Amino acid sequence: MTDGSAVDIEIDLDHPPEARPAPPSGAKPWLVATGVTVLAAALGLTLTLRSGSTPACAAGRTLAAAPPTGTATHSGKATFYDSKGAGGNCSNPAAPANRLYVALGPTEYSAGAACGGFLDVVGPKGTVRVLIMDQCPECEPGHLDLSREAFARIADPVQGLVPVTYRAVVNPPLPGPLTFRIKEGASQWWFAVRIGNHGNPLRSVEVRQGDSGPWQSAARQDYNYWLIASGAGPGPFNLRISDVYGKRVTVSGIRMAPGQVQNSTVRMYAPGGGPAPRPSASTRPPSKRPAATPTPARRPVEVAQTSAPATGAPTSGSARAIARWCEG
Secondary structure (H helix, E strand, O other), X not given: OOOOOEEEXXXXXXXXXXXXXXXXXXXXXXXXXXXXXXXXXXXXHHHHHHOOOOOHHHHHHOOOOOOOOOOOOEEEEEEEEOOOOOOOOOOOOOOXXXXXXXXXXXXXXXXXXXXXXXXXXXXXXXXXXXXXXXXXXXXXXXEEEEEHHHHHHHOOHHHOOEEEEEEEOOOOOOOOOOEEEEOOOOEOOEEEEEEXXXXXXEEXXXXXXXXXXXXXXOEEOOOOOEEEOOOOOOOOEEEEEEEOOXXXXXXXXXXXXXXXXXXXXXXXXXXXXXXXXXXXXXXXXXXXXXXXXXXXXXXXXXXXXXXXXXXXXXXXXXXEEEEEEEOO
16 A cells, blocks of 8 residues: 555544453463553554644645745646736735736745745746746645736647746846835834845845844735834834845835835845845835735636645544554
8 A cells, every 4th residue: 555545543542442351361471462562552652643743644745835946947837817917915016017927826925935036937838937926825836827928928828727847036137226115004113014126035124223223023924014013113224134045235214104115226136146235215205006905815717726635633522532644
């Protein structure tokens, strides 16, 4: 049996074994000892599982959430959808002007860690570079949900679903210096900022009040804002931004200006991928577009439906344990 399925064995811990006749006097002592050993092992396995241990086979099937990075090439499939101009779950102000974007499943979207990165996708008809902008809730790892325009670059849209390979773009050309948008409702007691034009996925954002305060680590939210729930002060702020490849820059002069996009003169890296200088930021007047907020989970226009098999757990009020392991 090599299919990796799990087998349930019920062991009643509430009641003693039923009375059985004593073994005949001629029974071999080693048979009795073996039976006791097997029962003890089974009970030990059951108690271990009830305490929260996970079978090795189940752990082996769990994929760590992480965005595509580095130069590894991945194989998968692609479908397409239309964001209708919206900026997706990454809280972009709008879809990119070239309308070449992609939504990733929860594992590769990784609670927003993939936002702002780029993928090169190769399909039956060609290659396209897309901005990671959105999440596809029902897509498993390897399933890319492209924009209609991006899909048309690599395949005939009539196909709807095609095999692809893809990989992350390391140090893609930057559209401009870093931008910063303090979220509506922010104050000296609650801080949230979205960072744009960083090219590679970000690893960390640190904030400090002025030039001498302590650095505070911001927590990434799945809608691509960096949050300090207790606030960072009234500003202006210095922000220290690091990407997944170790590049780090510091930008000063970010003001507490909720809803406004502040344009800096600092790039995350130079055109060749090297370090960038660190001047300060300026403010652009707010646009009339609606405030950036997380987009609700949406279903793609054309997407291969997947469903996970239903699984059950023992009722907490019952002492009847279920031991699980993988068949060889």
